[in-house]
Amino acid sequence: MGDKGSVQGLAFERWGVRPTSAHARFTEPGWSYEERVGRACPRCAGALHSFRKPYERAGRTQRYVALVCPGCPATFTLADLGARKYDDVRQPVLSRAAQETSTASARPFRPSAAAGEDAQRALVLQFWRSVELFDAQKLDPPNPRERRYEVRPGQHLPWEAGHPLGREAMRKDLVWRHSVYGGVFELDRLHGTLERVFGDSGPDTDERAPRGNSALFAAAVTEDGRLLLGSLVLSTAAWAVGRVRRPGPGASGWLEGFDAAANQFVTAACEMVAAAEDDAVAQALAEEGVVVSRPVDQATLLALVSLAVGQLGVADVLAPAGLRVHSERVGRKRAHDVQVDFLNSFYMNDLAQVADAVADGDYGPALADFLTPNDALTRIRRRNVRDSDVQDALLEQLAPTRIPVGRWPAKVSHPLAASQQLAINAVMDRLGGPGGVFAVNGPPGTGKTTMLRDLVAAVVVDRAVRLTELPDPTAGFGEQRLAWRTEHCQRWIRPLRAELAGFEMVVASANNGAVANVTREIPQRKAIDDAWMDQAGYLSEHATRLLGEPAWGLVATRLGNKTNCNEFVGRFWYGNPADPSRKPGEEGPGFHEWLGTVGAGTNSCDWGSAVSAFRAAAAVERRIREARQAVHEALRQLSALEQASDVAERTWRTADNVWRAAQATAREADQAVVAASQVVQVARQRRQEHLAAKPGLWEMLFTLGKAIRRWHREDEPLAEAVRRTEAGLAAAASAAHAAGQAVANATHRAANAMTDRDRAVQALSAAQNLITEARREFGHSVPDVERQGEPIWRKTSGPWLDEEWNAARTLVFLAALDLHQAFIAGAASIMRGNLRTAMDVLTGQVPTGVSESVVRQAWQSLFLVVPVVSTTFASVSRLLGRLGREALGWLLIDEAGQAVPQAAVGAMWRAKRVVAVGDPLQLEPVVTVLHTTQVALARHHRVVDLWLPGRTSVQGLTDRVTALGTWLPGPDDNRVWVGAPLCVHRRCDNPMFDIVNTAVYAGLMVHATAPRSVSLSVRDSTWIDITASSADGHWIPAEGDATLQVLGYLEREGISPDQIMVISPFRDVARQLRRLLAAQYPQLVHGTVHTAQGKEAEVVLFVLGGNPAKPGARQWAASRPNLFNVAVSRAKQRLYVVGDHDNWAKLPYFSVLSRDLPVRLLRSEIRETAE
DSSP, rough: TTTTTTTHHHHHHSOOOOOOOOOGGGGGSSSSSEEEEEEEEETOEEEEEEEEEEEEEETTEEEEEEEEEETTEEOOTTGGGGSSSTHHHHHHOHHHHHHHHOOOOOOOOOOOOHHHHHHHHHHHHHHHHHHHHHHOOOOOOGGGGTTTTEOOOOOOOOOSTTTTTSSSSSOOTTTEEEEEEEEEHHHHHHHHHHHHHHHHOOOOTOOSOSSSEEEEEEEEEEESSEEEEEEEEEEEEHHHHHHTTTOTTEEEEEETOHHHHHHHHHHHHHHHHHHHHTHHHHHHHHHHTEEEEOOOOHHHHHHHHHHHHHHOOOHHHHHHHEEEEEEEEEEGTTOOOOOSSSSOOSSSHHHHHHHHHHHTTTOOOHOOOHHGGGGGGGGGGGGETTTTTGGGHHHHTGGGGGGGSSOOSSSSTTOHHHHHHHHHHHHHHHHHOOOOOEEEETTSSSOOHHHHHHHHHHHHHHHHHHHSSSSSGGGOOSOOOOOEESSSEEEEEBBBOOGGSSSOOOEEEEOOOOOOOOHHHHHHGSSSOOGGGTTOBBBBHHHHHHHHHHHBBOOOOEEHHHHHHHHHHIIIISSSTTTOOTTTEEEEEETTHHHHHHTTOOOOHHHHHHHHHHHHHHHHHHHHHHHHHHHHHHHHHHHHHHHHHHHHHHHHHHHHHHHHHHHHHHHHHHHHHHHHHHHHHHHHHHHHHHTOOOOOOOHHHTTHHHHHHHHHHHHHHHHHHHHHHHHHHHHHHHHHEEEEEEEEHHHHHHHHHHHHHHHHHHHHHHHHHHHHHHHHHHGSSSOGGGGGGGGGGGSOOOOOOHHHHHHHHHHHHHHHHHHHHHHHHTTTHHHHHHHHHHHHHHTTTOOOOOHHHHHHEEEEEEEHHSSSEEEEEEHHHHHTOOOOOOEEEEEEESSSGSSGGGGGHHHHHHHHHHHHEEEETSHHHHHSOOOHHHHHHHHHTTTGGOTTTTTTTTTHHHHHOOOOEEEOOOOOOOOOEEEOOOOOOSSOTEEEEEEEEHHTTTOEEEOOOOOOOSOOOOOOOOOEEEEOOOOOOOHHHHHEEEEEEHHHHHHHHOOOOOGEEESSSOOOHHHHHHHHHTTTTTTTTEEGGGOOTTEEEEEEEEEEOOOOTTTTHHHTTTHHHHHHHHHTTTTEEEEEEEEOHHHHHTSTTTHHHHHOOEEEEHHHHHHHHHH
């Protein structure tokens, strides 16, 4: 590139942007990247990065400084920022007050206009935090078999002698730890209080508001009955209900002060249960940093209940009373962990922290996009993939140069669908620079996980490219060592170079099963094609040990809650899943030991070989890419070349006609000259003859002059004839000359036109030949732009993705993983130290005083080894809480349509790039706070209904700010804008596909389900009509009988229970189905439709239920497409609907089901089966 080594050139290589600059020096070569500085961009408050260039002055080497903001993008000098020296910008700007009172880094400077937007966004976050205050978590019901006890007056507590728990056997390395819940109250009382204040929210048809009980406080208790005082937790919901009563929602600041109230309760409780000064056990634990109470009995705990009731003022509204205890075995090392079972919202702490940060402008583009107000959406230029006028732009978005270099090791004959590839290309284009959010709409069975795998491959390869720039692995780390210590050990960490960061990938979801599935599937052998198994082996032994089954590569792992983290540390680091806390020197064959082994060897040759192998694979891929890009350019230019050829042909023909006409004119002119010459000759001859006959002197005398006068009279016309014919000859000669010149000009123009025509024909022929040869060589991967027919984005395979290129891209990804492994081995000693800290972070052993930078560097080192980790949103605050703004490169949100918007805030704030994958037309988030309460809180915080958690989701908010997408039908004849839609469906047979595609997606999807290896030989999909004559709630007993008979029929036909799913819209029905089916069909999946998201089965029984006396319940089930969509799209081969046809068939969506399924009575089905 012409600007190689300049500031603009380096910025383009690093971020894909060319920052504007009026400074000539920045266009010169010789610059190099330095670091991210502390000062923020004065325009957008984004991160600034420094570039420096050395120069000599007075015999000393000095450096010019350029400061670049990739977000604007723009460049600045030190003077532009009011700085005199480089050190002035390396640290954030602190106000005088901040300099005097705090050593913490300051918030970045924000322009006044941006500050107003900050305040609006902060209000939304404060509103969401207020909603979370009212989110009361449901306690699991008592069950002595699961060691969950309801403590009745006079009963022994589980840690007291005489309790049955004391008779259970216990291993020596385990102890009991108990979670106590005090002041148990019914959730219905909480909801009733809120409805009396804020208004009735209507019938809770799907029972989203949790039933059962919660508690005023919770605490952990040791095996000898001592409260772990650091674990005391006060219920936010109980406190908030008390504040609703007094001072009431009309008072200013009525929802402020929970932290103070909680501290007041904890302080008073600690005084009530304090251990005696001579309590040796308490003193010994205190020396280890563990603060405990004296042993507590039932009376003491009930006194704490009275304390909480009195402080919260909820005795009459919640009627809290009694105790519950949950006992569990834990390792002795974990006996004094202060974490207790959940009681309050998982998101409140993050929401408070991020709200403060946003108010100060300390947040990145991703969260800013997510919180974009609706009135700012006009700045987004939406492109509807269904519009005919954007198809050329989509084809360009799918050009070979836009396709990532790396590819997941799937079958080379199975490329991504065009919509999947389009989504990935758009993600990399949109988020590759400053970051932001991007939404992908994933209808059922359209390959969301498949797409995410290719995105993972793309990011890993991008980091590998950076690794190849290092002379050796140790050069990937800074020289400075960051150290920290505890009473028991000292740790150090070497920071990773800034250019190697930003590739961290976190998969998060509100659905625990979703994140577990994604990161569990990625390392499995079945996740890649068998053809790649011999070449795919990224730390496979460690991946196998971690996964517990044969694995091909350590590309992803599940983290999140403390149990998962401890299991990861034990299996990965120590090689022993049972005891993650063994001391160094006692390790098994874990990664710690592996690093010690490879670190003792010489890895420079391995590094050089890995770099060469990666570059060689990349070179092969680049050659193939360039060949396809040439064909793409030919295709793109084909129409223009055809037009140019036609124009050139017409131009030449016109020129040729002109030349021919000129030739004819010239011939006629020449003939005219000849004719004129002949006339001149005759005239001259006649006059010459007349001159010869001129009378002589004697004749003139003899005739007295009469003869000469007659001669002159006769000579005058003859002379005039000569003059006239000579003029005519001159004119003919002039015309002939002009005609000759015209012929010459026409000949030149015709020759040029012929040359242009030949060139145009040659160019067109070359393009056509190139395309023809490409179609012969690459097959159907070359798009047929001449007969496009169906829009490009609906194609079942992406353009250009032929087997040769798929193989080459796969080899680049595998070489990238090999390069990562060589890097880790080559820097084994550094990585060992860094990963020790990472393991301490995961197990909660890093002291609170350790800086965010140390924690961030530990995470970055872990992501170098394991590119992808997963967590639920509920665990983000615990897992990633020590990380700051944009510390993570990528946040990949799975099933984003099921997540309440506030759940993702903490993760988004910590991420630079966010990809939300989900579907607002499948299951919606479960919001337990009543609608009227949400509305009242929104009014209190002056935010619009757009932000109500019950009205939207993470997917919904990211969809609306994603420019590439389409409109889908929504409820009440409204339209819903969704981000880049995936459309090739590969799960359901018909009629299920047609039903969902017609009723829900307005024909968006394309049916591409592969032929079944085993087809079911059972009755076609059917609506089994059961008249609802009697009901128990929403349970129709006759439907239960029908369900058993259908299951019996399927069993007789050889369909195993694990191939069947039984689901219903209503919890009443799901509970009865569990009672009916659990014993006889233990492998059968059954429950509400809400439990079925992300699952599938060969056969689905959709048991409708619905009390005939309560038609509102059926109307609720049909009010939106979501429940219907999920239920029908779970069925791969057969769908049997069991329910009252007359009651359901006329409802929205179900009317399509009625139209496309035959309706039969159960007895006729049984009779036909028997026959």
